[in-house]
Amino acid sequence: MHTIVERKKADRKLASATRGSLFDANACTKAASNFFNSIELPTGTIISLYLPIGTEIGTAPLFDGLKVRGITTLLPIVEGKDQPLIFKKWSVGDPLEKGHFDVSVPNDQAKRMVPNILLVPLLAFDARGYRLGYGGGFYDRTLEAFRADGSCVAIGYAYAGQEVAHVTIDNFDQPLDWLVTEKEVRKIL
Secondary structure (H helix, E strand, C coil): CCHHHHHHHHHHHHHHHHHHCCCCCHHHHHHHHHHHHHHCCCCCCCCECCCCCCCCCCCCHCCCCCCCCCCCEEEEEECCCCCCEEEEEEECCEEEECCHHHCCCCCCCCCCCCCEEEEECCEEECCCCCCCCCCCHHHHHHHHHHHHHHCEEEEECCHHHHHHCCCCCCCCCCCCCEEEECCCCECCC
């Protein structure tokens, strides 16, 4: 019998290959349109997005649409192993520097803030709202802490083809509240 860690590692390899085959330049625009048509963004909303790495679905149309709507946008920052993410204000054109894992993050002068919506990248997702991430547990730790302190909405953002029948989970995995793809928006019940 394979351990959960071994199953997740194998699942990540397969999901990464699958996502790599799904690239569609129009999908980013379609997913953003679905997002704006379905997700409520009241005045004062603060949302953390991400800058896509590798074959992750792009977020540029979201940044543009949120700016027009006057919504504050943040980027996540990894501070260290086994730590939750922190978030800093960032808009297109603001300075970036290299953070952990060579990910671009806002610089030291950027204001630290707490989002009330987290847009979450992923390798795979299932109908229950569970996601397969990269294995660091950063989003799961962050969501657990935010949910213990109040409300935070977690929105998985992906290609529709990243859906799998069942994501292997353990006690630490946090479910998403919504899934947004280029084909649909789904609220997880």
